[in-house]
Amino acid sequence: MLGDNLYLVILLAGVGILALVVNYILTTREQQSEARRERLNWLQTQAEHTLSALAILKETGCRQDIVDKLNQHAMALIEEISLLAPDSELMTQVGDLKETSDRSRPDRTRFNSDRAVKRAQIYINFAEKLIIQMAKAGKMTGQLARTYQQELYWLNVSLVADAHQHQATRLMDMGDKHTALSHLKHAKAVLVRAGVPQRQKQPKLDELQVSIDRIQPKRDWGAGALADSLDDYLNDSP
Template sequence: MLGDNLYLVLLIAGVGILALVVNYVVTTREQESEARRERLDWLQTQAEHTLNALAVLKETGCRQDIVDKLNQHAMALIEEISLLAPDSELMTQVSDLKETSDRTRPDKTRLNSDRAVKRAQIYINFAEKLLIQMAKAGKMTGQLARTYQEELYWLNVSLVADAHRHQATRLLEMGDKHTALTHLKHAKAVLVRATAPQRQKKPKLDEIQASIDGIQPRRNYGAGALAESLDDYLNEQP
């Protein structure tokens, strides 16, 4: 009788331990599956944003070394997706997006609408933040990241100024000089306000000013009394 009870106790204990082991295995697998799903969601978002940013940078003629650095990051994301979900629909979608990005060539004429310009600005800003994150992760030096950040800032400024110039050209062809002049002045203001070296801004500013003068020639108010006095003074010097 005592042996039977002991056997029953051991059997119950064994079943309990087995249940705990099964529950642990199931719970662990569920946690791993959830972690894998969350990681894939993050990888999908990062890969799509990075590849779209690469396409925009190529369209706008960004420096090749910046494009190469971001392309390396995109490839690392795609490789991880291929390990976690090699035959998934996600892998197919990301591969297609990568091919589209690889085929993209410089073409600023595609940025001919406010929507296109805003979209480009969003992805340039994303690229700028991503480079800083990459520097923090040790994938490049902080100094290089800051240099790239300055390049992308200027690219963003140039993008807006060039979009206004493009609009002005189109409006001039339609005979709308007044609105064209407004766009050119907006382009000039964008460049003037930009926190970039004057030597970097000057070529574009000169081109825009020439276009403005072509529509609205500058008024000649004369040298003025002060200028005449300075001229007389300088002429008297030996």
């Protein structure tokens, strides 16, 4: 009788231990599966945004070293996706995006509408934030990251100015000089406010001023310092 009870106790203990082991394995697998899903969702978002940003940067004629650095980041994301979900629909989608990005070429004519410019700005801003994250992760020096940030900032500014200039040209061809002049002055104001060295923006400012003067010739106030000052003020006003 005592032996039967002891056997029963051992059997129950064994069943309990087995149940705990099975529960632990199932719980661990669920946690791993959930962690994998979360990681894949994050990788998908990052890869899609990075590849879209790369396409925009290539179309806007961004510096090649910036493109190369972001492309390295995109490849690392794709490689991790291929390890976690090699035959998944996600891998196919990301692969298609990568091919589209690789085919992108400089083409500023794509950014002549407000919608296209806004979309480009979103991805340029994303690229700028990504550069900061990469620097914090030790993937580039802080100095290089600041240089890239300045380049992306100027790319953003010049993109907006160029879009206004294109609109002005189109409106001039339609005979709407007043609205064209407004676009040119907006472009000039964007450049004047830009926080970059004067030598960097001066060529574009000079080009815009020629177009503005063609529509609105400088007034002849006669000789004198006061007249010159007034003339400069009127031309510099956005």
